[in-house]
Amino acid sequence: MLEKLTDTFGSIIRSLSGKSKITEKNIEETVEQIKMALLEADVNLRVVRRFVNSTIEEAKGEKVLKAVDPGQQFVKIIYDKIVAMLGDTKTDIKLKGPDTQSVILMLGLQGSGKTTASHKLAAKLKKEGRRPLLAACDLVRPAAIEQLCVLGQKIDVPVYKEEGTKDAVGVAKNAIEYAKKNGLDVIILDTAGRLQIDEEMMKELVNLKAAVKPDEVLLVADSMTGQNAVDIAKSFDEQLGLTGVILTKFDSDARGGAALSLKSITEKPILYIGTGEKTEDFEVFHPERIASRILGMGDIVSLVEKAQEQVDIDQAKKLEEKMARNEFTLDDMLAQFQQVKKMGSMKSLMEMMPGMANAMQGRDLDTSGMKRQEAIIQSMTKKERANHLIIGPSRRKRIAAGSGTTVAEVNKLIKQFEKTKLAMKKITRNKGMQAKLMSQLAGGNMGGMGGMPDLSGMDFSKFRF
Template identity: 50%
Template sequence: MAFDNLSEKLQNIFKGLKGKGRLTEADVKTALREVKMALLEADVNFKVVKNFISSVQERAVGQDVLTSLTPGQMVIKIVNEEMVNLLGGSAVELQLMPPSEITLIMMCGLQGAGKTTTTAKLAGKLKSKGRKPLLVACDIYRPAAIDQLKINGEKQGVSVFSMGDKHKPLNIAKAAMEHASKNGYNVVILDTAGRLHVDEAMMEELQEIKSNLNIHQTILVVDAMTGQDAVNVSQNFNDKLGIDGVILTKLDGDTRGGAALSIRAVTGRPILFAGMGEKLSDLEPFYPDRMASRILGMGDILTLIDKAQAQFDEDKAREMERKIKKAEFDYNDFLEQMHQVKKMGGISDILSMLPGMGKQLKDVEIDEGALSRTEAIIYSMTKEERSNPDIINLSRKKRIAAGAGVDISEVNALVKQFDQMKKMMKQMTGMMGKGGKRGRFKLPFGF
């Protein structure tokens, strides 16, 4: 994640604070100087850092903090609260018109920020919420952008309106609105042209669209990996065009991440979504409190729950619980659970959201390919073997290993792991039956 280095530095600073029984004002100021350096190194805007440290210090050196039984924890709590405020305080949703009306959204940003892909991601997100979106290809300067939008729109099951590259973007947008009105679309998303830098011609084109059409939301797509430049771009677009919100892309990349901590404070505009991967499903609502928790190494359990519940089928879960109780859990069920883990982003992604795991995972190589090999082994089994694991003997294992292209030791390891997991799950289900409640969130079995 973008904040891994910052997170590690802050955790080390806080470890020093918690290690002291009593804190003096000098202790707090020394720790905050280190926090200040960590933020600056993460490319957070220096004015933002100055105001942030000032706010924390004002609260942290108060008598009620320094004389408390756990002053270190109190300082960390204050840092967390101020970071949440810095990121915007609370989540801001994309403002949409009622479903009976058409919401017109204009996407803008520099070339390379991931705008066209993000536009398709947003359309998919809105479709899943029950809206009927229409993507509009307004980037007439890059034919590849039109093709990319069409391909991604098809993957998302969302229609794309295009008039090629011979018409003005404004005229394309007007024609798209007419098309949407006649065909029952209630969200129109304009994918406008990007440039390598902010220039007058680009701004004039966007201003022309905005002055001739009733744009409900102007969304800026910003590449988090560009650091301080991302803040400058956001400020430029907001000053010249007026933006309603920001979508940060590539927050899963190896970047210092300071843009996310600066954009809200500098522009006054909220971060609406965060792009956390290359897949079209990798667009998450931006929650300041959850992001602050991840930055401070406290994990992000709520986002993990959201991801799991997006893949959660209550009927399937009930049937799975029944199978486990009766010891009928088989390799088909195991495969289903693996698919859920993949859809949630993989094991690394899941573990990174657990409190305190980020630092522990830093030097640990998680073999995501092991999931694929396990899949191959299960797919090499016959239907009968998958449904009835007890019949898998040595000769069957040899055939399965050959079919999957793995050593028999990997098949043996899977069979052993599966048997142990079945026993453990049956015991856990029994314990939950005594005092547990139905409907409680559970991670996919075995992971």
């Protein structure tokens, strides 16, 4: 995500870090680079000018020019300015207590990902202990009701629907009554969109809002549309009064214009971002974490949170004990590898690791190589997984044939396993979530095949949580 910005900012940060002296000329040249990067990222011109002027003003003060480490101080100013552009701090969704119904009105143009975002939000709220209801109020788009029902069934969340009606307001009111009778405390109204903003759509949404008095009015916008997303948000806000925005397809957004312009122009916070196709690819928007990713510094906090969601604590303790006894096996590697996959795409995980975003620039993550790793281990016998030392030439040939790979790939996996085993022994010296997280990553064996970075030689002791 935001690859172009990350590439440019990463280069700028590397050139500034460690500089013992910063001149006014350095500042002007660097800010000009940033200005061009933001404009190429389709950031609103007014936002860019504001960013440039405030950065130059602050950087040219004594705070940077006479600082003990001016390079790092300048980097901090850039970071703070990006955080401010994104919205300063995380904004939480505002819902009533669990004993009272809360209503969320979902708005957006057709194709923005509104129905998918509705089901992802429902899944997230359910995980947080809420009892959501999805209401099919999109009575315009063909198969919209059917799509919502399928998605609701997928996450085991009820869907309220009415066939053969065009009265969206009536459906919304009945959905709220249904929720009251069935003890459901959050009603998410998936409304109709159009290919463009028109009078008929707005009239329906205005009537809908007046009838149900929602606690949240959320616009679902496609982040890949750049400044268009900002213009759309302004139009919806003028007529409906938005309370927040959900940016979809954020993982595919190489530029970042929408994210960096929305808050400054509309004054509406970004609440969530869609980071993939899976239900769980839906994150709370943290301005400071996204700023860190843009600058190529990673997002280790989000990475830890993803690990915490997937790690079985008892299983992690057993694994840690096995690592301490040097009993880590290929079976353990397979289990860890499968668990890492649940954390999200390898690309998104790499972007969260400090230094990895820039290291991965221009590299294509071939996940088919990782599938071959899994197939190789699954083609081994129980004895071979328990003791890799017995896997001689004839066994390697059999494993390669059984997994549809080559002997060279089997050799490479075994060599990688030995390096990983050694690295994981070192990991056990670090306690707490650091060990658990890094055991997930190293144990998942993301390195060694398919163009993936080799993590086995990484010094994990540098990471502090």
